[in-house]
Amino acid sequence: xxxxxxxxxxxxxxxxxxxxxxxxxxxxxxxxxxxxxxxxxxxxxxxxxxxxxxxxxxxxxxxxxxxxxxxxxxxxxxxxxxxxxxxxxxxxxxxxxxxxxxxxxxxxxxxxxxxxxxxxxxxxxxxxxxxxxxxxxxxxxxxxxxxxxxxxxxxxxxxxxxxxxxxxxxxxxxxxxxxxx
Amino acid sequence: xxxxxxxxxxxxxxxxxxxxxxxxxxxxxxxxxxxxxxxxxxxxxxxxxxxxxxxxxxxxxxxxxxxxxxxxxxxxxxxxxxxxxxxxxxxxxxxxxxxxxxxxxxxxxxxxxxxxxxxxxxxxxxxxxxxxxxxxxxxxxxxxxxxxxxxxxxxxxxxxxxxxxxxxxxxxxxxxxxxxxxxx
Numbered sequence: 001x002x003x004x005x006x007x008x009x010x011x012x013x014x015x016x017x018x019x020x021x022x023x024x025x026x027x028x029x030x031x032x033x034x035x036x037x038x039x040x041x042x043x044x045x046x047x048x049x050x051x052x053x054x055x056x057x058x059x060x061x062x063x064x065x066x067x068x069x070x071x072x073x074x075x076x077x078x079x080x081x082x083x084x085x086x087x088x089x090x091x092x093x094x095x096x097x098x099x100x101x102x103x104x105x106x107x108x109x110x111x112x113x114x115x116x117x118x119x120x121x122x123x124x125x126x127x128x129x130x131x132x133x134x135x136x137x138x139x140x141x142x143x144x145x146x147x148x149x150x151x152x153x154x155x156x157x158x159x160x161x162x163x164x165x166x167x168x169x170x171x172x173x174x175x176x177x178x179x180x181x
Numbered sequence: 182x183x184x185x186x187x188x189x190x191x192x193x194x195x196x197x198x199x200x201x202x203x204x205x206x207x208x209x210x211x212x213x214x215x216x217x218x219x220x221x222x223x224x225x226x227x228x229x230x231x232x233x234x235x236x237x238x239x240x241x242x243x244x245x246x247x248x249x250x251x252x253x254x255x256x257x258x259x260x261x262x263x264x265x266x267x268x269x270x271x272x273x274x275x276x277x278x279x280x281x282x283x284x285x286x287x288x289x290x291x292x293x294x295x296x297x298x299x300x301x302x303x304x305x306x307x308x309x310x311x312x313x314x315x316x317x318x319x320x321x322x323x324x325x326x327x328x329x330x331x332x333x334x335x336x337x338x339x340x341x342x343x344x345x346x347x348x349x350x351x352x353x354x355x356x357x358x359x360x361x362x363x364x365x
Contacts, residue, residue, distance in 0.1 A: 056276040057201045059245050066278060070282065078277070108355065115354015117231045118325040123238055125333060168296075171292060
């Protein structure tokens with residue numbers, strides 16, 4: 001195994017292991033490691049990576065791993081990086097799944113989950129809160145948000161259709177108002 | 182576990198479609214996943230779905246991928262987990278290979294930024310839909326509401342790490358007398 005693959009594997013194993021808190025927490029770790037410590041990527045390049053990761057399908061951490069892996073080691077680099085970043089989360093979540101199957105009907109386990117459920121709602125609500133900073137630059141985007149909420153809550157359209165419509169609305173408004181919309 | 186034939190292709194496509202439409206954060210596809218996993222395929226009850234999310238959020242890594250592993254494991258053991266995770270990751274992998282190999286295809290093309298301008302508020306709205314739908318099931322008593330509010334304050338005002346919030350909430354649930362009576 002050549003050294004770049006080994007470096008990628010160690011770097012992404014570590015990010016996967018420490019990346020509690022989802023994609024953005026992992027991006028922070030990647031920045032520390034790749035930009036600050038190793039200097040594999042410039043600051044501006046890293047910002048590009050974040051923007052591209054958001055604009056392409058899939059979880060941000062996976063996008064970042066594939067992208068950086070490809071940049072540093074082409075196809076096999078991408079595969080090594082993406083595989084490595086998944087190892088630790090998968091081991092932990094499968095352990096969790098196993099425990100869950102085993103203890104689901106046990107009293108103390110149920111009592112713990114009684115407390116976890118409201119916290120899950122809080123985590124989802126706080127994810128929405130964190131997105132609010134970028135989501136509403138003007139009134140039209142607020143209108144898109146309200147329309148999407150109405151359509152989503154009334155269950156008239158699938159979330160996929162809502163996302164496609166919203167992307168379409170964004171493009172139409174961009175064409176209409178020009179590049180600064 | 183429920184039937185002899187394991188639903189590998191359904192697993193794959195449920196998480197593949199969630200992966201394709203995950204833009205700017207995994208939580209936006211929660212309404213889609215709720216529909217696929219609970220309503221269409223009946224792999225989870227309402228509460229089981231929330232519990233699965235709790236387990237998925239307690240591990241490192243992207244929530245969608247963790248939920249894929251958990252659902253796959255539940256339905257088809259380790260092979261099921263790998264199939265579902267592969268479904269969730271494949272769209273990312275292919276898209277990023279294309280982007281990384283064509284270097285600057287996205288740069289300087291405002292269409293992408295315009296689409297994102299529309300997608301961002303819609304994604305946020307879908308996250309809120311998920312919070313409301315799940316909250317309606319879960320926040321049915323005063324203890325749950327108290328834990329929810331405390332967790333919100335901890336996350337938003339106290340900037341406490343999500344993992345610590347989950348740990349605190351689990352402890353609170355454990356010591357809550359209502360936990361024993363009402364969680365079933």
